[in-house]
Amino acid sequence: MKSFGGKVLFLDRSDINTDEIIPAKYLTEISKEALKPHMLEDLKDFDLDAPETREARVIVSRANFGCGSSREHAPWVFEMNEINVVIAQSFSRIFRQNMFNCGMLAIELPEDAISKLFQHNDGTAEITVDFRNDTITISSGRGSETVPYQITKFDKALVEAGGWVDFADAKY
Amino acid sequence: MALTLAEKIFKSHLRDEPFPGTKVLDIDVVMCHEITTPIAINDLVARGKDRVFDPDKIKVVIDHVTPAKDTKTAQQGKILRDWVRRHGIKNFFDIGRNGVCHALFPEQGFIRPGNTVIMGDSHTCTHGAFGAFAAGIGTTDLEVGILKGVCAFREPRTIRINVSGVVPEGVYAKDIILRIIKELTVKGATDSIIEFQGPVVKKMSMESRMTLCNMAIEAGGTSGICMPDRTTVDYLWPFIRSRYADKKAATADFQKWRSDPGCNYARVIDIDITDMEPQVTVGYKPDEVRNVSDVAGTAVDQVYIGSCTNGRLEDLKIAAQYLKGRTISPDVRGIVSPATPKIFRDADRMGIIRIFMDAGFCVTNPTCGACLGMSNGVLAPGEVCASTTNRNFNGRMGKGGMVHLMSPAVAAVTALEGKITDPRHYRREKLR
Incomplete structure (x- = not known):
């Protein structure tokens, strides 16, 4: 299983699409490693040169994260930058499934819970994930709080199996 | 059940x-x-x-x-x-x-x-x-x-x-x-x-x-x-x-x-469409949709007709009805990509390819290229494209470019005027 948790990159906008996460011009790459420098390259209005970006291990964002293109290059570019968890108010179906298919975590939380996470955006926030008990804990200069989450049994099994290829290969 | x-x-x-x-x-x-x-x-x-x-x-x-x-x-x-x-x-x-x-x-x-x-x-x-x-x-x-x-x-x-x-x-x-x-x-x-x-x-x-x-x-x-x-x-x-x-x-x-x-x-x-106008997107999300009359006059650098949304024969026919006998604005690059070789051949047989070329369009081979800024019509930063494709995301057709999504009809008349134009002001010509 992958490791989950660490410093948080807050992306305070809804509808961040996969073209913004990894532009199509990089889809000619045939290795995941080559995607690494281009994470979130077309995302406007965010200072992604800040050290938090490079050190981030978790993304927290708003509604409909990962909409648009089906490109699995979006989860891959996160994976290559050691970001294995995205927490958002909601996801597009394909992005969400791609995350679990890669053994990564796409955690949906209600709007008020997401807003609470954003209150910790002071440059020091870290999130730990208790995968077994389905909770996350955020800590920052503003204190610490634990929030329960729900993922489907199938998605949990995919993470435990290390992704859909291993799960499907064992079963079908 | x-x-x-x-x-x-x-x-x-x-x-x-x-x-x-x-x-x-x-x-x-x-x-x-x-x-x-x-x-x-x-x-x-x-x-x-x-x-x-x-x-x-x-x-x-x-x-x-x-x-x-x-x-x-x-x-x-x-x-x-x-x-x-x-x-x-x-x-x-x-x-x-x-x-x-x-x-x-x-x-x-x-x-x-x-x-x-x-x-x-x-x-x-x-x-x-x-x-x-x-x-x-x-x-x-x-x-x-x-x-x-x-x-x-x-x-x-x-x-x-x-x-x-x-x-x-x-x-x-x-x-x-x-x-x-x-x-x-x-x-x-x-x-x-x-x-x-x-x-x-x-x-x-x-x-x-x-x-x-x-x-x-x-x-x-x-x-x-x-x-x-x-x-x-x-x-x-x-x-x-x-x-x-x-x-x-x-x-x-x-x-x-x-x-x-x-x-x-x-x-x-x-949805009752009886009183509907032609629709055009603004912004960077496909749900930011306006009536064409609200955005008419917006200058464009490129017009793209093609893609899995609107690159089929019916789409090329619609555009050709507006383009026939007319030429596009000298300030606009017109690109049309028939979506398959069969569509290309049928459009050629019907004189549609000729209409596009006479109007000043570049006719490319069938490909997805321009729609996602990979090839065959990438925008420069600051450029605006009127496009029959499906996504107006920031950078979609080229970093720093702006995309307005629309029908082949709106795209065709927009090419003629060099700015977003209401097709209802044009007479459609009969194709042979």
């Missing part, structure tokens, strides 16, 4: 339910292109599982960057080509026979009512126009599809859209789907299938139905879906004629792939 069409397809294709609510379906058609498939192939090879579940159910095309523009895209083509040969995949469309996947595969008769279809491409929802469940998926789902012929989905919920009224002059399927996306928003159909019904859809051609279903994903939808009928039979007839006594029998058989009266919809939306 009364079922939606999507529920019927799920029921008939259910291989396994590993957990409540998770449906693992048998897949009838696994479609592949050169952008999302090579990494799946390489991973299968690395795992020592370089196999395919059924070479006849796998359909392959090179369409995103073709002809190859550099070493990397040439390599993607080569990986696909070598794989196709290795596994005896017969339905492979390489250069000379290749076209935009979601125009080419229907044209080849690969999609039938009641089918399950997956592809590593979000606009796979297009094929729902045939009464199929057709979903865009990522590379891992594609890899499992290739290896095992299965894919997992959540229980389907269906949003039904009833389109009624009189179709106004200058309004086409593209305007209707933009209007629907505005209503649903970019996330309104997430984890849902969008079922297009109503008298306007009933009268639509297969091409127009494909335009509707194509953009289901822009509202977050898993698949678009239309009810198969006589129009579907007419389109598929060359491929199914040996199976049926006549078209009446085929139409009757297709009835089993329709939603039952009294089935359960998550939501029903009624």
Whole structure:
């Protein structure tokens, strides 16, 4: 299983699409490693040169994260930058499934819970994930709080199996 | 029990339910292109599982960057080509026979009512126009599809859209789907299938139905879906004629792939288009839709007519009716990409290619290229494109570029004026 948790990159906008996460011009790459420098390259209005970006291990964002293109290059570019968890108010179906298919975590939380996470955006926030008990804990200069989450049994099994290829290969 | 069409397809294709609510379906058609498939192939090879579940159910095309523009895209083509040969995949469309996947595969008769279809491409929802469940998926789902012929989905919920009224002059399927996306928003159909019904859809051609279903994903939808009928039979007839006594029998058989009266919809939306204007997007999200009269006059640098949304013969015909005998603004680059070689040939035979060229358009080979800023019409920073494609995301057609989505009619007259223009101010010319 992958490791989950660490410093948080807050992306305070809804509808961040996969073209913004990894532009199509990089889809000619045939290795995941080559995607690494281009994470979130077309995302406007965010200072992604800040050290938090490079050190981030978790993304927290708003509604409909990962909409648009089906490109699995979006989860891959996160994976290559050691970001294995995205927490958002909601996801597009394909992005969400791609995350679990890669053994990564796409955690949906209600709007008020997401807003609470954003209150910790002071440059020091870290999130730990208790995968077994389905909770996350955020800590920052503003204190610490634990929030329960729900993922489907199938998605949990995919993470435990290390992704859909291993799960499907064992079963079908 | 009364079922939606999507529920019927799920029921008939259910291989396994590993957990409540998770449906693992048998897949009838696994479609592949050169952008999302090579990494799946390489991973299968690395795992020592370089196999395919059924070479006849796998359909392959090179369409995103073709002809190859550099070493990397040439390599993607080569990986696909070598794989196709290795596994005896017969339905492979390489250069000379290749076209935009979601125009080419229907044209080849690969999609039938009641089918399950997956592809590593979000606009796979297009094929729902045939009464199929057709979903865009990522590379891992594609890899499992290739290896095992299965894919997992959540229980389907269906949003039904009833389109009624009189179709106004200058309004086409593209305007209707933009209007629907505005209503649903970019996330309104997430984890849902969008079922297009109503008298306007009933009268639509297969091409127009494909335009509707194509953009289901822009509202977050898993698949678009239309009810198969006589129009579907007419389109598929060359491929199914040996199976049926006549078209009446085929139409009757297709009835089993329709939603039952009294089935359960998550939501029903009624849209009357009688007073609708042509629609154009602004901003960077496909649900930011305006009446053309609100944005008319916006200057553009490029006009692009093509893509899996609007690169079919019907679309080229519509544009040509406005372009015939006229020339485009000297300030605009006009690019048209017929979506398949057959469309290209038919358009040529009908004099449509000539009309585009006489008007000053560049006619490219069939390819997805410009739509996602990969090739054949990339924008410079600060440039504006009037486009018949499906996404106006920031940077979509080139970093720093701006895209306005619209119908082929609005795009054609916009090319003539060099600024976004209402097609209702133009007389459509008859094509020969």
